[in-house]
Amino acid sequence: MKARGAVSAALASAGILLAGWQAGVQIAEIRGSAASTSAGTDTGGTGATGASGSSDSSSQAGAPASGASGAAGSAGAAAAAAATYDGAMVPTRFGSVQVQITVKAGAITDVTALQLTDDDRKSIQISNRAAPLLRSEVLAAQSADVKSISGATVTSNAYLTSLQAAIDAANL
Amino acid sequence: MTTQLRPAAPAQKPSGHRGLGPVHGRSGLFHDQHRRRLLRMDALTAIAWSSVAAAVALWLADGGATVISSPAAAFTALGIVAGLAGMDLVLLMLLLAARIPLIDRTFGHDRALEFHRKLGKPSLYLLLAHGLLIAAGYGMAEGLDPVSESIALWVLVPDMWLAFVSLALFIAVVVTSLVAVRRRFPYEFWYAVHLLTYAAVGTSLPHQFSVGGLFAEGTWQRVYWLAICIATVAALLYFRVAQPVVATSRHQLTVSRVTRVAPGVVNIEMTGYQLDRLSGNGGRFFIWRFLSPGLWWHPHPFSLSAEPLAPGPRGESKLRITVRNLGRGSAQLMRLRPGTRVAVEGPYGMFGTAARTRDKVVMIGAGIGITPLRALLESTPFAPGSATVLLRGHTEQELYLGSEILELCENRGARLFHLTGPRVPWDANGWLPEDAVRAGYDLESYAPDIAEADVYICGPAAWARNVVVAAHAAGVGQEQIHHERFDW
Numbered sequence: 001m002k003a004r005g006a007v008s009a010a011l012a013s014a015g016i017l018l019a020g021w022q023a024g025v026q027i028a029e030i031r032g033s034a035a036s037t038s039a040g041t042d043t044g045g046t047g048a049t050g051a052s053g054s055s056d057s058s059s060q061a062g063a064p065a066s067g068a069s070g071a072a073g074s075a076g077a078a079a080a081a082a083a084t085y086d087g088a089m090v091p092t093r094f095g096s097v098q099v100q101i102t103v104k105a106g107a108i109t110d111v112t113a114l115q116l117t118d119d120d121r122k123s124i125q126i127s128n129r130a131a132p133l134l135r136s137e138v139l140a141a142q143s144a145d146v147k148s149i150s151g152a153t154v155t156s157n158a159y160l161t162s163l164q165a166a167i168d169a170a171n172l
Numbered sequence: 173m174t175t176q177l178r179p180a181a182p183a184q185k186p187s188g189h190r191g192l193g194p195v196h197g198r199s200g201l202f203h204d205q206h207r208r209r210l211l212r213m214d215a216l217t218a219i220a221w222s223s224v225a226a227a228v229a230l231w232l233a234d235g236g237a238t239v240i241s242s243p244a245a246a247f248t249a250l251g252i253v254a255g256l257a258g259m260d261l262v263l264l265m266l267l268l269a270a271r272i273p274l275i276d277r278t279f280g281h282d283r284a285l286e287f288h289r290k291l292g293k294p295s296l297y298l299l300l301a302h303g304l305l306i307a308a309g310y311g312m313a314e315g316l317d318p319v320s321e322s323i324a325l326w327v328l329v330p331d332m333w334l335a336f337v338s339l340a341l342f343i344a345v346v347v348t349s350l351v352a353v354r355r356r357f358p359y360e361f362w363y364a365v366h367l368l369t370y371a372a373v374g375t376s377l378p379h380q381f382s383v384g385g386l387f388a389e390g391t392w393q394r395v396y397w398l399a400i401c402i403a404t405v406a407a408l409l410y411f412r413v414a415q416p417v418v419a420t421s422r423h424q425l426t427v428s429r430v431t432r433v434a435p436g437v438v439n440i441e442m443t444g445y446q447l448d449r450l451s452g453n454g455g456r457f458f459i460w461r462f463l464s465p466g467l468w469w470h471p472h473p474f475s476l477s478a479e480p481l482a483p484g485p486r487g488e489s490k491l492r493i494t495v496r497n498l499g500r501g502s503a504q505l506m507r508l509r510p511g512t513r514v515a516v517e518g519p520y521g522m523f524g525t526a527a528r529t530r531d532k533v534v535m536i537g538a539g540i541g542i543t544p545l546r547a548l549l550e551s552t553p554f555a556p557g558s559a560t561v562l563l564r565g566h567t568e569q570e571l572y573l574g575s576e577i578l579e580l581c582e583n584r585g586a587r588l589f590h591l592t593g594p595r596v597p598w599d600a601n602g603w604l605p606e607d608a609v610r611a612g613y614d615l616e617s618y619a620p621d622i623a624e625a626d627v628y629i630c631g632p633a634a635w636a637r638n639v640v641v642a643a644h645a646a647g648v649g650q651e652q653i654h655h656e657r658f659d660w
Contacts, residue, residue, distance in 0.1 A: 005214035012218045013225035020229025021237065028238035094385065123385065129314065152313070153242070 087162030094123035097158035244312035251305030258298030280522030341372035447480035454547030458518030475544035496540035538564040538631030556585025623647035
């Protein structure tokens with residue numbers, strides 16, 4: 001009779017673990033596809049990206065933040081004036097990431113993180129450390145072609161993906 | 173006359189092995205009861221292990237295993253799994269100690285506490301691994317060594333300092349419960365430290381819900397985890413606090429008489445109400461607190477030594493326990509004053525009719541361990557001629573309540589043997605008196621049909637162990653042996 005208890009315990013445990021694994025794989029697939037298609041879908045539902053509501057069905061989600069930010073409001077067309085462009089919202093396991101670039105005379109003069117991985121305090125901690133490093137590297141390289149920060153790989157990759165979308169939108 | 177002092181003749185020992193128990197005797201009064209108990213046992217075992225699997229599955233279902241892409245992530249992942257499994261074991265330990273009737277009626281109080289004790293070290297190791305692996309994993313991710321990372325977590329992350337306090341408390345609780353350590357301190361010290369378990373669990377909870385991303389707000393994992401935590405706390409509060417308070421106020425027990433049975437042994441009679449609700453629990457124990465100065469905080473586990481009497485005209489009746497002066501705690505009980513109010517919890521344990529598996533029964537008691545058998549003999553069902561009672565003591569005087577038991581055996585048709593005299597000096601495994609061994613008697617001489625009977629054993633721990641061994645040798649299966657340990 002002890003064997004019956006042990007076998008049923010083992011079977012039930014194995015079943016639960018298998019179900020958990022299965023669900024986890026599915027979630028990862030959903031998240032993966034969400035991450036790869038988010039550039040083409042409207043993720044502007046959140047308040048932070050209200051300005052990018054005009055993004056169309058093309059692969060470029062980044063849209064000029066026309067009038068959304070005060071700095072860009074008066075100077076949308078002037079080549080010499082600064083303009084801001086929002087990158088795509090990139091979801092990750094630890095929260096969504098979205099950046100905004102400021103372009104002046106064809107050069108990236110600033111990168112602002114509109115949203116960073118913030119699902120939990122650990123992620124916030126990592127984000128707060130990674131964001132300044134990424135910003136300085138991007139400003140130096142003037143592209144999204146920089147190394148990701150070790151220990152903040154997920155945040156870095158999402159940051160750079162969003163950045164690339166913003167650069168594309170700015171037609172740099 | 174069904175009472176005798178010596179077996180008729182030493183039983184013939186059949187040649188060949190006797191290891192296998194007989195398969196007959198399965199049908200009968202207690203067959204269904206036993207089958208249901210086995211079913212409960214297996215179901216509860218499966219649920220307990222499944223809960224550990226479920227804790228890990230929570231993390232798997234969140235895609236935890238799919239994001240392991242670096243050594244740092246692997247350390248962190250292992251740390252999370254260790255923490256989940258460790259916390260689940262802690263909750264199981266709390267439930268095992270919550271005196272839940274379902275667990276008590278299935279495994280018995282002593283076995284539930286045995287499992288509780290067995291889980292102590294594994295859960296501590298898991299929690300320690302949780303802390304170390306997470307510190308290492310986070311540290312690697314941020315380029316810090318585990319110590320600096322731990323300091324950073326303590327200082328920077330809210331609720332984390334509580335988690336460190338919790339781990340220290342868990343270490344204290346488990347270390348003071350190790351047998352070697354526990355022996356060096358009085359029971360009260362161990363008990364006080366053990367109460368810190370609640371503080372340890374309490375301080376560990378905040379970081380689980382605020383720092384761990386798995387239990388972030390809005391996830392079903394958070395709902396599940398909250399549910400099992402709340403259910404555990406509710407079970408503890410209900411069964412360890414509410415029920416004893418209700419039982420105490422319902423029965424309103426007061427000490428009515430303390431009478432001397434033998435040197436150092438007294439009967440404590442108590443009067444109370446609705447005591448018929450406690451009948452049929454002969455052999456099972458209750459936890460008594462005598463509410464007088466200096467005594468009220470000391471819980472005493474004792475079995476009834478007699479079934480509650482029939483209620484009187486105003487609904488009040490009497491019950492009785494028999495207590496031997498074994499130490500400081502019970503010495504005070506010798507001098508209890510009539511009128512002392514008594515708080516009661518219970519009944520607990522499987523040393524009773526609920527554990528029966530066979531129609532026949534053999535009861536073997538020594539010293540003060542005889543007294544629970546007295547109440548069991550009074551209430552447990554058996555046909556005349558199918559019960560045997562063996563009482564062991566150094567002298568006839570030590571066979572406490574011997575005359576009451578003789579009377580019960582005569583009325584119910586049970587065979588009674590008094591086994592008195594010094595033990596066998598050269599045999600550490602002996603349990604019979606020396607002259608019985610010299611005459612060639614063994615367990616089967618006294619109870620030839622013991623292999624088809626339930627065997628209740630109550631007495632000093634070392635002696636009882638020897639009887640258990642002798643019973644196994646006589647072909648008694650594990651499920652037929654009922655032995656409650658009071659050395660917890």
